[in-house]
Amino acid sequence: MSDEELELDAIAAEVTIGAASSGDDHTYPTDKEAPITLVKKANSNSIIWNYFGFHADKFGNPIDNGKPRCRICYHESQCKFGNTTNLFKHLQDKHYKLYLESKVCINLKY
Numbered sequence: 001m002s003d004e005e006l007e008l009d010a011i012a013a014e015v016t017i018g019a020a021s022s023g024d025d026h027t028y029p030t031d032k033e034a035p036i037t038l039v040k041k042a043n044s045n046s047i048i049w050n051y052f053g054f055h056a057d058k059f060g061n062p063i064d065n066g067k068p069r070c071r072i073c074y075h076e077s078q079c080k081f082g083n084t085t086n087l088f089k090h091l092q093d094k095h096y097k098l099y100l101e102s103k104v105c106i107n108l109k110y
Contacts, residue, residue: 037055037056038052038053038054038055038056038068038069038071039053039054039055039056039060039061039062040053040054040062041053041054041062041064041068042061042062042064044082046084047102047105047106048084048087048088048091048102050071050102051070051071051072051087051091051095051098051102052068052069052070052071052077052079052087053068053069053071054068054069055069066078066079066080067079068087070090070091070094070095072094072095072098073094073095075090075094077090088102
């Protein structure tokens with residue numbers, strides 16, 4: 001195993017799904033606010049959709065307006081034409097542990 005793979009394995013052991021990094025500048029919803037229900041993008045395979053979603057219509061189908069929301073902080077990001085780079089960048093900048101988790105999952109997939 002390479003040093004990078006060993007580092008990712010060590011990080012994977014520490015990371016738990018749903019943990020948000022500390023020190024970011026987003027405001028998080030309080031318990032008093034109604035939770036936002038987000039649904040995955042239809043016909044998507046990227047792991048990023050575990051961390052982002054779209055608002056749903058009255059039938060529960062995603063409304064794909066090119067601006068998915070983060071499931072952690074509800075920040076709206078640009079994602080036009082299926083390009084998920086901005087979404088990964090948001091995870092990397094604002095929720096670093098989850099970003100590392102996503103990279104571990106991608107490496108395990110292949």
